[in-house]
């Protein structure tokens with residue numbers, strides 16, 4: 145070889161070997177493709193599930209409650225059974241618009257893979273402290289909850305003895321219990337919002353079981369300590385119009401502790417996505433996709449937590465199956481039409497919009513007239529709201545009604561930001577909408593809190 | 594006693610109203626039979642599945658769990674037992690019993706993942 149760079153070729157290249165990446169690979173295989181490569185930067189498959197030793201996985205997919213490693217093992221077993229190629233300890237550095245993936249690994253050095261379809265499944269990471277703006281010195285003892293989870297569950301290293309947790313997302317709640325069981329004293333979980341983003345079951349079994357107080361509408365206003373954290377000052381917050389949630393003077397309270405864990409949200413890991421020119425949706429922080437999870441670049445798909453943060457690994461894995469199947473189908477079609485120019489189908493495209501109360505919808509574009517499951521999340525707690533999905537730009541059947549056509553209405557008892565919802569847009573509904581039309585998701589509040 | 598119990602059996606998290614003032618337990622608000630059973634035990638002897646880790650000979654941790662819920666009141670006793678475990682240098686299969694009948698609860702502590710001798714550190 146003249147060029148010492150290794151050049152590989154696969155039909156489908158999947159970036160990330162977490163539940164989403166593995167599910168996409170499995171679905172592509174089951175759709176008939178036999179040229180699939182998973183590239184994973186770590187030594188083992190499983191993604192974040194390796195460190196999620198608690199139960200709560202698999203209820204949707206396998207109808208039984210599994211721990212993270214057990215859930216991952218089921219997917220890994222299928223990947224092995226199907227003999228799907230995996231390049232471990234390999235980091236993808238770049239993807240280009242021609243679907244050429246560049247990566248690096250210790251055994252191959254820099255390598256490229258030419259793909260017929262690329263599936264992005266890089267997952268998400270936690271928002272670090274910098275994103276938080278908590279004033280104070282920078283002593284050691286401040287960790288993200290996920291980093292603490294990694295230390296405790298993978299290395300058996302307890303990062304502190306007296307702990308305050310900021311943020312009540314599920315990872316924070318899970319870590320409150322984990323640190324308590326390992327002998328630490330968790331003094332409080334502070335949540336800046338008036339509600340927790342975590343599941344009710346986790347508040348019950350991770351906090352209430354151990355009498356750990358959950359302080360809603362509270363935040364950490366200062367971190368104390370020079371070398372190591374010696375305590376934090378917390379304060380109540382109130383919503384000031386125009387300013388957001390600000391601390392209330394006079395409510396400050398000092399809590400001695402040696403560790404502060406941050407569980408303040410996850411952001412999709414989209415550096416690779418943006419580097420090939422794919423724009424991100426401001427609400428999901430992921431790519432915008434069609435019903436097949438295809439991004440604006442034909443042949444590049446996105447699924448799992450890199451597309452939008454899922455509450456459950458089950459949902460991330462299920463979504464990835466859509467991308468895996470669609471990628472396999474694309475490759476099959478390309479092959480069938482080899483020689484000919486790829487045939488654009490029907491030229492149907494409608495955009496999906498959220499009204500703000502509905503924070504986001506996925507997919508954002510629909511290009512096929514078939515049943516489509518739409519995921520959505522709301523921006524606040526709503527009691528007894530009604531979801532109204534309308535179509536505009538519709539030609540038929542909507543005269544006189546400002547061109548808007550109600551596709552579906554659904555009443556809910558309660559909608560919360562922490563729980564993703566799904567509705568199905570039926571083929572018949574989509575058939576009423578002309579090319580270039582728009583579907584809007586609106587929430588009519590019953591009584592907002 | 595009247596109590597609201599948040600069901601932990603599935604992510605739905607139903608709020609179950611429990612009332613045993615009349616001598617018999619009256620439950621409402623559960624969405625399925627498993628939730629009803631959960632509320633019944635919650636009113637008598639709350640039970641929880643324990644998940645934790647055991648140190649491997651390599652220094653890394655092996656995830657473990659109880660194969661059935663144990664009394665909530667015994668969680669810390671179980672953790673103390675788990676801390677005493679020293680695993681021999683031999684492969685572990687997923688589901689293998691690491692400690693039988695932990696703290697006399699009748700539940701076994703089992704491996705949640707496999708471990709091979711030449712596995713990654």
Ligand SMILES: Cc1cc2nc3c(=O)[nH]c(=O)nc-3n(C[C@H](O)[C@H](O)[C@H](O)COP(=O)(O)OP(=O)(O)OC[C@H]3O[C@@H](n4cnc5c(N)ncnc54)[C@H](O)[C@@H]3O)c2cc1C
Pocket residue numbers: 159160161162163164165183184185186190191192193196200201234235236237265266267268269270289290291293314315318410413416447448449450454455456457458460
């Ligand atoms: C700390 C933490 C704890 C969580 N706890 C829970 C929980 O308890 N329950 C739950 O249901 N969900 C939990 N989640 C959410 C969880 O991430 C998802 O449910 C699920 O794991 C998402 O799957 P995924 O495959 O999209 O992402 P991941 O599991 O994150 O997998 C992404 C994979 O991509 C790899 N990767 C990324 N970039 C590259 C690159 N450039 N080259 C090669 N490989 C790359 C990563 O190494 C990783 O293995 C947690 C998330 C985090 C961050």
Ligand code: SF4
Pocket residue numbers: 600601602603604605606607622623624625626627628629
């Ligand atoms: S009662 Fe049934 S549906 Fe409701 S949370 Fe419990 S298990 Fe889930």
